[in-house]
Amino acid sequence: MYEWQNLAEMFMAGVERRGAGPFLWAKMDGAYVSKSWTEAADEVSKLARGLRKLGVGPGDRVVLCSESRPEWPLAIIAIMAIGGIAVPAYTTNTVADHLHILADSGAVGAITSSTALSERVLAASQTHNIKFLITMDKFETAQSPGTDLYDWDGLLSAGAKEPDDIAAAIAERKIDDTAALIYTSGTGGAPKGVMLSHKAIMHNCEGARDALEEIGLDDEVFLSFLPLSHSYEFMAGMFFPISIAAQIYYAEGIEYLSRNLTEARPTIMTAVPRLYEVMHGRIAKGVEQAGGAKQKLFNAAVELGSREFLEPGSLGFGEKIKNALVDKLVRNKVRNNFGGRLKALVSGGAPLNYEIGLFFTALGLRLLQGYGQTESAPLISVNRPKRIKLKTVGPPVKNTEVRIADDGEILARGDQVMQGYWRNQDATNKAIIDGWLHTGDVGHMDEDGYIEITDRKKDIIVNSGGDNLSPQRVEGFLTLQPEISQAMVHGDKRPHLVGIIVPDAEFASEWAKENSKPEELAELIGDSEFARAIDGAVDRVNADLAVNERVRRVMLIADAFSTDNEMMTPSLKVRRYKVMETYGERLEALY
Template sequence: MRTISEALMVPLATSGNLTDCVVEAARTDPGRVSIRRKDATGRWVDVTAKQFLDEVTGLAKGLVAAGVKPGDRVGLMSRTRYEWTLTDVAIWFAGAVTVPVYETSSAEQLAWILEDSAAVACIVETTAHAGTVSSVRARLPQLRDVWTIDSGSLEDLHAAGRDVLDSELEERRRAVRPSDVATIIYTSGTTGRPKGCVLHHSHFLDLARNADAAIAEITQAPGATTLLFLPLAHVFARFIQALCLTGRITMGHTADIKDLVSDLETYRPTFILAVPRVFQKVYNGAEQKAAAAGPLKAKIFAAAAATAIAHSQARDTGGPGPVLVAKHALFDRLVYSKLRARLGGRVTHAVSGGGPLGERLSHFFRGAGLIVLEGYGLTETAAPLAVGRPDRIKIGTVGPPLPGVDVAIAEDGEILVRGLNVFAGYLNNPEATAEVFRDGWFTTGDLGEIDADGYLRITGRKKEIIITAAGKNVAPAPLEDHLRAHPLISQAVVVGDDRPYVACLLSLDPEMLPVWGANNGKPGLDVATARQDPEVLAELQRAVDAANATVSRAESIRRFGVLTDDLTEANGMLTPSLKVKRGTVMAAHVDEVEALYS
């Protein structure tokens, strides 16, 4: 069993908790901008460290006045907005535990999370969310209060807490130790009921401090700032929030993904975090926009993309030559600078997590002036356990472990981890907890390998390995990731368990389809027409052929089918972190799968 580890860069916390960074920031640098929030007119407004502390303590006092006790669980159901961070920190100040709920959760999911966590209160964003809570209230006898952000409940709580003494709140806050529970995050797992991952203050505090030291070139750069747009109910965004709080990095929030492009242009972050699909959409959108502008612009973009990739690859093999440098400079003026401007003009780095980005896309963005650091982690590891460093990048890997984290590869290829970020266990589920620990190591369920330089590469998901009728083991993820890179393809699900060959279900991207259609003489192209259109099917076949070129013949896709609907979170086919619920898809599309083998 090969093991790699990184030594601590910052000692582990022996006292204090996540609230200390908010108090210290206000005490030592009260005028520093901690957060920028959008006002009613859409303008970004600065919130100083002192202002943020005042708002947090006011809300925390309201929670105390409402009867929230130390250790109580409080649900939080909202989009990614300023009030999410405000409420999260206020819950910690009151000595309580935050239980995030995705704002897209069904009534059944919400009921399970609030019931299993024994939440005594729940803060929701909208009246619709409040209605969802009301619909399952009979199942939640322990739930006393529901407060709605959009109905002014936070202001009401602030007013109700005015008689709570500063000393009482401070006593509660200071009583919280690193080993106390900070949050219970329910996995958005692709199978079964979500399990509550118990995470302590130390998990986020120690990991954030050490990550801050490991990627200081990004986080400690003058004026470092980021825009959060992934769901804060997800551990990835939640970790970045902790990183911003502990590292004194200014953050902003985008609640609606439709506003992301305009928010990036006006907020102007220096680094961002996203899932691979976001980066793929940025690339595909730029490519199709160039195609829509005519053959010349399309040719320029294709040449610029090839140059960016070549320039990035050359940086790993001795550096680009003079001709490539000159071409790169030309395309920087024509293409890359405009792409960076769409991201606000100041972004130099990005962190990608939640799945593999793909080497071609990584090289393109680095060549275009945006270094994307791939990371890897799980809810059970408080998000990242490994991430590339600005000065230690190996494209195609997720980098070395973060300081204080040990990674090993078991005999069967499974990735094992132990260290400062590994969770305490699943709430109310000792059996499931015991199943995922082996001799002190957390078993991730993912497959990987460690190269000679100590970099981790993810190769697949253990439970998703397909075994064909001929006994061939096939990892579907690499094929699916390659297919999803095509502009026409939204999702891909490779099948073939106990079948004579590998096949695939594809769903079309409803946003890119009409753009592709307009660029290919098919204006108004819709999914119903496209899935039977010979030219579309030929284009999809080319995408399948390209994916097949990366694997052996026995692993290659022999047939594919196009679904009538996209796979989305809304129809239950994707998790909130946009992972395919493979079992759900297979159950819903039995006939389509059978047709691939008829």
């Protein structure tokens, strides 16, 4: 059924196909430099042999904590090639997070990049001792860690001296072997280790390829900037590109994304909704500042593009001419800002606001929303390029079954379903029943088999009147307002909704200057006039919501939800329980 028996074999097929062609791109001295497929294969072989010399064998867990860079996929493939299990870890993890993963997984070693990341993992290893730590960058420590330290280049040199039998080792790996142990980002508590087989990830790659073949897949180019430790980027930004022998550029960081887009000129790009929201805000802000004819042309592009998408053929003769004009003057410029050859933007990891999706679609960018979770490796469904329904997450991918339970929960079945939670049979038994993965998401399927997500089952608010309300829907509308950066609503077993608002920093700064107020947000949130300005934004949203969805009172906070304060996951989803730990009493006081 599958073309390959394991992910390392899949990688070697790409090596055979592309040879000396470019594979992985990273910035060196201000310019992108590539590593070819053959160079990558040589490095994988040496690293695999080096790891085996350190004692890594089939079933052994090795943690990988690094920012996105070429060494990341090479390390993952090397671990898998000798039968090891890769355990990705976020660079934002605290020492306590690392300790949990090291202890829970029983890792024998770790691979890290920077000094800061290495020190954090070493600190955690003082409680759960690992045998070795391999650092990509030069690393020196005054501590006596009790762990053998190796640098990347040194281990490659040592591996080169070992017998070169990695091809035979790869051939021994089975399709049902566990390939990776990916820890959930923990929106609801301590992360659980999700066991994913080679087959699960290859099922995802095959499903993604089947969905995207409509736009023609050839020598594709990806720009990777999401954390590779997240299951979404792990598959969509790493293994899927490998499966189609694509090139991968690694972004320097979110702050350099605009520059990297024009340098890499990607044909396919994956991102989470929060990034699209930020980009939408920046574009809208720039257009507003430009004003005049530019603003009118831009607004016309959005308005006409939206109508043409929603009601094909509805534009009159004069409107068609105007639409063609703004396509050249506005949409071409937008497309060029994304590199000029983008075939598709893919959104996943969290629900995409409909208005955001429509905005980019109207500007001539093909935006495909997909759906899944770590427990499904992670892909379950995705929109098809030739039939996009922005309010949905598309139909199930190839060889995937989806049904809706009596209580509205989405259930999925297929080869992508996890093997279970690591050393947690009780949780596994609750998540997988009769082969069906219980996603914890609520939704329905339309007449075409497209899935529409309502909310997370556990996040649904049931007010005191018994109404089921979607917090993500309300929060999505709030954060579309230029005055609001982040929002979280609350109201379970209460008569109405209340919320937390993080004001937009740029809006707050400009408002303060115009009103001769202090620019520090911490001071502004206590200003009654500023609070009224934010209330105005909430009122605009409320005007378009059902009565029971309206947010009656809000509190303003200056500190944004972030990974640093643990109120957001690395994939930029709000950890509601963490927010409630800090602000719960103040929210309750609003009633």
